[in-house]
Amino acid sequence: MRDVVTQLAESRIREVANEGLGRNGVLKFWFGESDEVTPDFIRDAAIASLQAGETFYAHNLGLAELRSAIATYTEDLHPGRGTDHWFERLAVTSGGVNGLMLASQMLVDAGDEVVVVTPVWPNLVAQPRIMGAKVKAVPLRVVAQGADTGAWALDVDALLASITPSTRMLILNAPNNPTGWTLTRSEQATILAHCRRTGTWIVADEVYERLYYAGDTGNGAASSFLDVAEPDDRLIVAHSFSKSFLMTGWRLGWLVLPATLTREVAKLIEFNTSCAPVFVQRAAVAAMQRGDEVTPALVAHLKACRDTLVPLLQAVPGVRLAQPKGGMYAFFSIDGQPDCLNVAKRLVREAGLGLAPGSAFGTEASGWLRWCFASRDLERLEEGVQRLAGWLDKA
Amino acid sequence: MRDVVTQLAESRIREVANEGLGRNGVLKFWFGESDEVTPDFIRDAAIASLQAGETFYAHNLGLAELRSAIATYTEDLHPGRGTDHWFERLAVTSGGVNGLMLASQMLVDAGDEVVVVTPVWPNLVAQPRIMGAKVKAVPLRVVAQGADTGAWALDVDALLASITPSTRMLILNAPNNPTGWTLTRSEQATILAHCRRTGTWIVADEVYERLYYAGDTGNGAASSFLDVAEPDDRLIVAHSFSKSFLMTGWRLGWLVLPATLTREVAKLIEFNTSCAPVFVQRAAVAAMQRGDEVTPALVAHLKACRDTLVPLLQAVPGVRLAQPKGGMYAFFSIDGQPDCLNVAKRLVREAGLGLAPGSAFGTEASGWLRWCFASRDLERLEEGVQRLAGWLDKA
Numbered sequence: 001m002r003d004v005v006t007q008l009a010e011s012r013i014r015e016v017a018n019e020g021l022g023r024n025g026v027l028k029f030w031f032g033e034s035d036e037v038t039p040d041f042i043r044d045a046a047i048a049s050l051q052a053g054e055t056f057y058a059h060n061l062g063l064a065e066l067r068s069a070i071a072t073y074t075e076d077l078h079p080g081r082g083t084d085h086w087f088e089r090l091a092v093t094s095g096g097v098n099g100l101m102l103a104s105q106m107l108v109d110a111g112d113e114v115v116v117v118t119p120v121w122p123n124l125v126a127q128p129r130i131m132g133a134k135v136k137a138v139p140l141r142v143v144a145q146g147a148d149t150g151a152w153a154l155d156v157d158a159l160l161a162s163i164t165p166s167t168r169m170l171i172l173n174a175p176n177n178p179t180g181w182t183l184t185r186s187e188q189a190t191i192l193a194h195c196r197r198t199g200t201w202i203v204a205d206e207v208y209e210r211l212y213y214a215g216d217t218g219n220g221a222a223s224s225f226l227d228v229a230e231p232d233d234r235l236i237v238a239h240s241f242s243k244s245f246l247m248t249g250w251r252l253g254w255l256v257l258p259a260t261l262t263r264e265v266a267k268l269i270e271f272n273t274s275c276a277p278v279f280v281q282r283a284a285v286a287a288m289q290r291g292d293e294v295t296p297a298l299v300a301h302l303k304a305c306r307d308t309l310v311p312l313l314q315a316v317p318g319v320r321l322a323q324p325k326g327g328m329y330a331f332f333s334i335d336g337q338p339d340c341l342n343v344a345k346r347l348v349r350e351a352g353l354g355l356a357p358g359s360a361f362g363t364e365a366s367g368w369l370r371w372c373f374a375s376r377d378l379e380r381l382e383e384g385v386q387r388l389a390g391w392l393d394k395a
Numbered sequence: 396m397r398d399v400v401t402q403l404a405e406s407r408i409r410e411v412a413n414e415g416l417g418r419n420g421v422l423k424f425w426f427g428e429s430d431e432v433t434p435d436f437i438r439d440a441a442i443a444s445l446q447a448g449e450t451f452y453a454h455n456l457g458l459a460e461l462r463s464a465i466a467t468y469t470e471d472l473h474p475g476r477g478t479d480h481w482f483e484r485l486a487v488t489s490g491g492v493n494g495l496m497l498a499s500q501m502l503v504d505a506g507d508e509v510v511v512v513t514p515v516w517p518n519l520v521a522q523p524r525i526m527g528a529k530v531k532a533v534p535l536r537v538v539a540q541g542a543d544t545g546a547w548a549l550d551v552d553a554l555l556a557s558i559t560p561s562t563r564m565l566i567l568n569a570p571n572n573p574t575g576w577t578l579t580r581s582e583q584a585t586i587l588a589h590c591r592r593t594g595t596w597i598v599a600d601e602v603y604e605r606l607y608y609a610g611d612t613g614n615g616a617a618s619s620f621l622d623v624a625e626p627d628d629r630l631i632v633a634h635s636f637s638k639s640f641l642m643t644g645w646r647l648g649w650l651v652l653p654a655t656l657t658r659e660v661a662k663l664i665e666f667n668t669s670c671a672p673v674f675v676q677r678a679a680v681a682a683m684q685r686g687d688e689v690t691p692a693l694v695a696h697l698k699a700c701r702d703t704l705v706p707l708l709q710a711v712p713g714v715r716l717a718q719p720k721g722g723m724y725a726f727f728s729i730d731g732q733p734d735c736l737n738v739a740k741r742l743v744r745e746a747g748l749g750l751a752p753g754s755a756f757g758t759e760a761s762g763w764l765r766w767c768f769a770s771r772d773l774e775r776l777e778e779g780v781q782r783l784a785g786w787l788d789k790a
Contacts, residue, residue: 002501002504011662053432055641058644098489098667105525107396126662130666247450248450249451249672250672251669263405264396264400271403277644277672278644
């Protein structure tokens with residue numbers, strides 16, 4: 001067994017969730033998924049495919065129909081290059097996480113230096129470590145005053161200073177899980193220009209692109225590196241059907257890469273999972289073709305969730321947080337409660353409230369808690385805040 | 396981009412298959428899958444799960460129901476330790492290939508030495524290379540005389556001599572794709588004893604375990620390393636639902652590992668694909684619970700396929716092959732035709748016959764061709780041999 005694998009942390013979120021095993025009535029906001037079932041028409045497309053007997057291997061890069069649908073989707077969001085352009089740059093993957101792992105396999109030799117902006121979904125740090133990389137974390141900082149007090153923000157200069165010609169890969173997740181931090185187009189352009197000079201690959205986890213509520217971009221989505229990059233830039237963008245189409249359990253995502261890498265990633269897909277099931281891909285084609293029936297309503301609902309939860313949390317004495325611009329998480333600290341793992345476990349046992357500990361996402365987020373606000377019923381969020389407030393009253 | 400990825404060979408099988416694009420009437424025996432659709436009751440279980448709304452994340456190691464079903468299946472084939480024992484040693488993976496990749500990630504640091512017995516499915520050689528390993532191939536040898544003339548056989552002493560305390564991992568695939576070579580229990584015990592001395596991990600790809608036709612073992616299946624190993628031996632056995640349950644396109648498999656590694660592999664699953672879809676796992680539970688309705692009939696049919704194809708091929712002038720004991724491939728050479736890639740491409744274009752070139756599986760198999768005999772209709776096999784014979788007549 002490799003030391004590097006032994007040293008990978010087990011999920012602290014799962015450690016908290018284990019406290020809930022066998023307990024009834026726990027309100028679970030710990031995982032990054034909505035409690036809404038995938039829409040009927042998407043499931044029906046998979047069912048029709050299964051009934052038609054589509055149970056054989058598929059192309060490594062995905063069904064041509066699905067790549068076409070994703071190309072159209074990408075051109076709609078980032079217009080100008082045409083669907084044929086995007087088609088040649090797309091690879092369907094077995095989930096967003098799988099696409100990100102393929103990116104690490106493609107780029108990272110053992111001993112390479114990788115920079116990651118944290119706090120972040122722990123998988124993004126683990127993947128280059130599995131490939132033997134040295135991972136350097138560049139932490140976001142909590143804004144101490146002004147309108148954004150309690151928000152997490154990037155010190156762009158500090159990030160650029162950490163990226164040198166020795167840096168093989170920069171991993172960014174914005175809109176960010178767990179903090180809700182986002183990148184502006186101008187920040188993306190600045191980071192890209194610097195990485196062009198250092199020869200560093202940018203791997204951008206943009207799975208929360210559509211879950212953006214600020215309304216300050218042309219397409220309604222968060223700004224993407226695809227909007228500032230040239231086709232041959234050292235850039236890989238990872239996407240998932242999980243968040244924008246309510247398809248977490250389907251394990252389907254895609255990568256956008258330079259066209260020269262498409263054949264290379266096809267080899268890696270062959271050696272990792274070979275392909276995604278055809279019937280899963282058929283569901284995704286339906287999701288893309290009728291995405292207007294899903295994503296806009298979902299984003300509006302998530303905004304309502306955010307706008308319900310955040311003010312209620314802000315009204316709880318001792319709780320500190322800013323309103324996130326994107327993503328599906330409220331990330332907050334509680335005065336006088338620095339041990340978030342212990343707090344999260346006690347909240348499960350003593351209040352029936354399931355949250356994720358901030359320490360799962362980076363040491364700088366110790367003392368914070370993540371609340372996934374993707375809830376079908378807004379009352380669940382209100383009930384959760386009551387449980388938190390009641391528990392704090394007694395604590 | 397890493398050199399090691401650029402240097403990975405693209406699939407030569409796909410290179411041949413590309414010759415068939417746009418051609419009608421090609422008889423395709425190139426891929427390792429049956430042309431039979433997954434049985435209805437298995438598809439129905441997935442459909443019921445989708446209709447019930449099981450579209451959320453699952454446990455990294457798989458549904459408890461599925462692990463229980465696989466534990467029962469394993470205990471039936473390899474009795475004595477009990478289902479609880481096996482349950483603790485099982486991890487559900489996103490296909491057999493994914494399980495094997497996880498094994499390489501778990502065991503192989505960059506620079507480690509890995510021994511692989513070839514010819515073999517090329518993915519098994521590529522996976523440790525992706526992890527930065529130095530791969531040493533130990534070739535099987537073609538039997539030149541006696542009853543087994545034309546079969547591929549292992550020189551056990553040569554294999555043992557190649558495995559030293561520097562050897563981190565030994566990869567074996569028996570019953571073997573493409574040659575049909577199998578290991579006897581006594582050979583497995585000898586190899587295991589040697590690897591205990593050198594501290595070498597054995598990764599056994601036993602996905603063809605059930606596709607065994609010799610009838611010389613107690614359980615009807617090919618001998619397994621699980622039959623000779625102790626629970627804490629350095630052994631990982633990879634399995635798949637693809638071959639024994641006609642589920643290639645579902646991308647589901649499992650690993651049997653020492654119980655101490657189960658939590659470790661759960662972490663790697665989280666970071667690679669997170670989990671397999673619940674509805675796919677429900678299908679697999681059905682496949683396991685009613686496996687008696689699928690696998691015995693499938694094996695009997697594949698034996699009929701083999702017994703149809705092999706004598707017909709042996710009767711073609713210049714064609715040389717032995718009857719394989721296991722697997723689903725006839726592997727043969729043609730006198731005077733050393734360039735198998737070219738022959739395979741010409742057969743597609745000029746005879747409408749799709750075979751896989753032996754060179755895809757190892758340099759020592761240049762000049763050989765692989766024919767997947769998993770065909771619903773035996774006439775397809777007969778028609779294929781006629782096309783081959785007719786082409787050779789004119790060649």
